[in-house]
Amino acid sequence: MLSGWFIALLATGYLGLLFAVARFGDARADAGKSIISANVYALSLAVYCTSWTFYGSVGRATSGGLSFLTIYIGPTLMLLCVGVIIKMIRISKAQRITSIADFIASRYGKSQLLAGMVTVIAVIGVVPYIALQLKAMAASVDVLLQHSGSSVEVWGLDSTFLIAVILALFSILFGTRHLDATERHEGMVAAVAFESVVKIIAFMAVGIFVTYGMFGGLGDLFQRAAASADMERLLHLDSGRAGTWTALIILSGLAIIFLPRQFQIIVVENVDESHLKRAVWLFPLYLLLINIFVLPLALGGLLHFGAQGANPDTFVLTLPLARGAEALALLAFIGGLSAATGMVIVETIALSTMVCNDLVMPWLLHSTWLQAEKRQDLSGLLIGIRRAAIALILLLGYIYFRLAGEAYALVGIGLISFTAVAQFAPAMFGGMYWKQGTRAGAVAGLLAGFVVWLYTLLLPSFAKSGWMPSGFVEHGLFGLGWLKAQALFGLGGLDEISHCLWWSMLANMGAYVAVSLNSRPDAVEASQAERFVDVFRFDARNAEARLWRGKASPDALVGLLERFLGAARARQQLAAYALSRQAAGWRNLPADADFVQFAEAELAGAIGSASARVMVASVAQEEDLGLEEVLDILDEATQVRAHSRQLEAKQRELEAATNELREANERLRELDRMKDDFISTVTHELRTPLTSIRALSEMLHEDPRLDLADRSRFLGIIVNEAERLTRLINQILDMAKMESGRAEWTTGAVDLGEVVRESMASLEHLFREKGVALAGNIPASGPVVQADRDRLTQVMINLLSNAVKFVPGGAGRVQVGLSSAAGLVRVEVHDNGPGLTAEECNVIFEKFRQGGNTMTDKPQGTGLGLPISRQIVEYFGGNLWVESEPGAGANFIFTVPLPVPEE
Amino acid sequence: MKRANPIRQRLAALSLLGVPLLTYPLLSLPSGTWGGIPATYLYLFGVWAGLIALAAWVAERRGI
Known part of the structure; x- marks a missing residue:
């Protein structure tokens, strides 16, 4: 049923469909309605999964067990370093970079030499990889044809060559419609994403068919495998190969960003940086899903065909065919075709851009032919060069496949390419994060790494194919044992890939760093270094x-x-x-x-x-x-930003300081106003006694006939008023001292009971004169507090003299109490005077406010006693207040804290 | 100073977490079979899926 022509028709039909998808994508892009969404971008990254993944992973699993997974774990871990990738994208957009060769050359002073080197390494490194795709496709076609017993031969050419020709035509149609490579190939990306969907569906369909259709599920497969000693080995990792495991993770992690096609898809074809946040998990998820059934397929194939049965690289096709599921086999074939075409298209487009821009153009620019054709439009020529480059690269791939392909399994060939592109890592990472890296360093590093790769990996692969003598592998170059290509300096026990990776990275990084540190960049290099490393700040x-x-x-x-x-x-x-x-x-x-x-x-x-x-x-x-001037300009460019940030910070500080100053100013004005009020009040208070003294003195002075009794009365008033004046001035001075904090305090242990008793005793005559009863229940030895004895006495006397002033003569009663509770000593002076309104209870503690009606009554005090007393009590940590109601007398209370008992 | 992007840092931290989890010597820990399926197989895919789930959670919560 599967005739050769049917297969050819199916493949052509599928490629036609791909082409339609690409045209649709391009048409939408031209209309300004891009179909590249975050999901399409993430899926297009799966161009990483080539026919190596599709066919080769199963083959590798039959010999290496789970070790094939490293090729997918590395990219997962690398992709999580989103910062690195965003930096690459940002730099490439700013510098209009179109390929990895361009990236490295641009960073190191737009060097044609470096661009050419990178291109040569990429082409030599990747050609085996393209050969791998041809080999896989040829093998898949062979399997299908073998099954049907027919063959396709056109003009005596083999099917692989036909496939190469078709792919070349296809890539040319896809990739070289536009000249400007930064003008993205949206149609191509759409087609690649479409292919990614096809290949994962095909692979998982085969996986499910084999696991659940041919065997009884995962558990059954694993149990049957465990029964055989050979296969049991595949189910467990060999910790003796831990080094290889790590090396492959590093290698594949580098490959995911440095393979020319991956750079093309991830960086050049990126439409929007925010698409990465989808890709960062969707692409790893894709990798995980496509790998779940690899080991079951490998085990299924081994169980079904036995150890010497079919080629394990084609189990994906032969297993369904063995059960007669031809439709499924065709689906798998289409999946494999997708994997191979996607890779070949993107890879050849990326490589052809590099070959055209970095190898052919420099040569053309130097040639006299181009000078002669001065006025000619060269855009057509450029497209022609690119198309020729695509054809040439595929031809090289075909030649490699013919010469060396048969000796290696698919995965082996792919890893040779991975190791080649890993050589870009020091120059790339150094270029993005280390300004000191120089062109000379990059050239030296790339050259050293490439030579080591050539000697320890590529040439031995040729030798293995019998293409050249294998003496340098078995006995060392010139018979020198320490030059054995795959055991350099006697380093044995490693597989060839890790061996090459460690030696080439050592040579590469060593040369890059050592030469960079010992060379000076020129002006262009220095400015490009700044633009790359500081791309987010430049x-x-x-x-x-x-x-x-x-x-x-x-x-x-x-x-x-x-x-x-x-x-x-x-x-x-x-x-x-x-x-x-x-x-x-x-x-x-x-x-x-x-x-x-x-x-x-x-x-x-x-x-x-x-x-x-x-x-x-x-x-x-x-x-x-000149270098110095360029460095100055660059310094300024990066410092201007820093300076403006500093300025902003300074400005914020200034604003805060201004606000504080304004508030302080407000407070000062308030205080100034209060001081003015105070002074006018004080002068008013001083004027009252002075006025009466002056009036009486004038009377005495002007009227000599005043009788003696009047004179004596007047003089008595003058003395009283003078005394009041003195008291007033003393208190004002006292107040001023306290407020300015210059008052002198002598703190010591004071027996409060004694203070109260003494104060009562000293005022006893005053009470007796007015006929006021003074009573107090004071303990013999009262509570002791830390305070100034004289000041407390002053407070007590002030309260008592206030009380005696306001109680009615004869019937007045003043009761003094002393108690202590909750760490406080409480002293009360209770009188049966007229009492105070609630408002008065507050204002009497203000300066120059007096009890009673000051408008009608003669002032009976200075109005400073209570404010001073309150300040004294508060100074010792206590409180002074009054509890009173009109007509019910007043109760002045103050508290002083007891000293905290020492432990 | 502008602070470095927290999502990028979280993702990079996930990457650094993945390195020891998915390489030796931790990789030699799972042995035998769990429910008829080799423990190593389950461990590798489990850790890998876990990393992907965490990355999806971190990346899709807010914009990069």
């Missing part, structure tokens, strides 16, 4: 304009753009640029640094940053700024 507007100084002619620049972008596209970009600078057209713009930057960026998108720089330099006279 103040582009400020620095870019000053980093380029020279003379340029706008016509020459526009001429360049038209040559490389094509006239139509160049005009379109120029119009957009002019609009962004608010000019009517590019002719109104000066050919300043900004314009030159724009032209260089546009060119970089088309021919890579290194070639773009050479081209712009050919039409503009750039002044050499």
Whole structure:
């Protein structure tokens, strides 16, 4: 039933469908309605799962058990370092970077040499990987054809070559519609995402069919496997291979971002940084799901076919076929086709961009042929080069497959490529996070790592295929034992991949760091280092304009753009640029640094940053700024931001300080007003006795005939008033001292009972004169407090003399009480005077407020006694207040805290 | 100073957590079978799924 032509028709039909998806994606992108959502982006990352995953993982699981999982755990862990990936995306967008070669070259001073090196390493490293896809596809076709007993031969060419040709055509149609590589290939991304869905559905369908259809579920499979000694080994990890396990995780973690196609999909094709937050978990989930049935499939295949049965790399196809499930086998074939085509399309597009921009262009720019064709539009030529590069790369892949492919399993070939691209890691990470890394260091590191990789991994793989003598592997180069390619310096016991990884990384990082530390960057390198490392902080507007100084002619620049972008596209970009600078057209713009930057960026998108720089330099006279000046400008650019942040902080501090000052000022004004009030009150109070003294003195002075009794009475009043005046002045002084904190206090142990008794005794005559009864129940030895004895006496006398002043003569009664409770001594002076209203209870403690009606009655005190008393009591931690109601007498109470007993 | 993005840091922390959990020597801990399925198989997929679930939870709660 499965005739060769049917299979060919099905495959062609599927590729046609893919093409339709891609066209749809491109059409939507052209209409400005991108279909690249976060989910599409995450799925497109699954271009990582090639036919290696689809067919090869099962093959590896039959020999290495669970170790195939490392290839998927590494990417999971790497992707979680979102910061690194966002930094790569941000840099690439700012610098219009189109490939990993461009990234490294641009970072190290837009170096053509580095760009070329990276391209060569990538092409040599990845060609085996492309061969792997061809091999897998050829094998899958063979399996299906074998099953049906037919074959497809067109003009005597083998099926693998036909597949390579079809893939080349397909990639050319997909990837080289636009020239500008930063103009994303949205159609291609959509097709890749679609393929990812197809391949996971196909693989899981086969997995479920085998596990639950052919066997009795996971448990059954594992139990039957455990019964055989050979297979039992696959179910457990061999801790003797812990080093390999870690090495493979590192390797695959690096591959997920440094493989040219992964860089293309993750960085160049990224539409929106926020898509990463979906990819960071959806892509690992995809990897997990596609791997669940790998081990069951491997065990199922081994159980069904026996150890020497079918090729384990094609179990995905042969298992369903063995049960006659041809439709499922066809689905699996389509899944494998998806895996291979997706990888080949994206990889060849990425590599062709690199080959065109970084290998062919530099050579063309130096050739005399291009100089002769000065006015010609070169955009067509560029597309032609890219198409040729795609065809050439696939041809190389085919040749590798023919020559070396048979000797290796799929996974073995893939890991050779992984190790090659891992060589980019030091230059990439160093470039993003270490400003001191220099071009010389990057060249040295890449070269050292690449040579070690070539000697310990690629050449031995050739030797294994019998393509070259294997003496250097078995006996060492020139017969020197320590140069054995896979046991360098006698380092044995490792598998070839870990062996190569450790030695090449040692050489690579060592050379990169050592040479970087011992070389000086030039001006362009230094400025690019700043732009890369500080991409989140770099103040582009400020620095870019000053980093380029020279003379340029706008016509020459526009001429360049038209040559490389094509006239139509160049005009379109120029119009957009002019609009962004608010000019009517590019002719109104000066050919300043900004314009030159724009032209260089546009060119970089088309021919890579290194070639773009050479081209712009050919039409503009750039002044050499020199390293020192460039560093100064860059320092400022990054410091301006820091300074403005500092300024903001300073400003906030200033505002806070201003607020505090304003409040303090308010308080001072308030105090000033209070002082003015106080002074006017004091002068008023002083004037009252002075007025009466003066009036009486004048009477005595002017009227000598005044009789003696009157004279004596007047003089008595004068003496009294003078005394009151003295008391007033003393109290004002006392008050002022206390308020300014200059009062003198002598604190000691004071027996409060004694103070109360003495005060009562000293005022006894006053009470007796007025006929007021003074009673008190004071213990012989009262509570002792820490206070100033004289001051407390002053308080007590003040309270008693107030009481005697206000009680009626004859019937007056004053009762003094002393008690202590809850750590406080409480002294009460209770009288049966007229009492105070609630309002008066408060105001009598204010200065110059007196009890009774001051308007009608003659003042009976100074109005300062109670405020002073309250200050004294509060100074010792107590309280002074009054409890009273009109007509019910007043009860003045003060408390003083008892000393805290010492433990 | 602008604070570093907390989501990126949480994800990076998850990555650092995953490294010891998914490499030796911790990897040699699970042995035997759990419910007829090899413990190593369950452990690897379990830890992996756990990391993915945590990453999804961290990433989808707020924007990066």
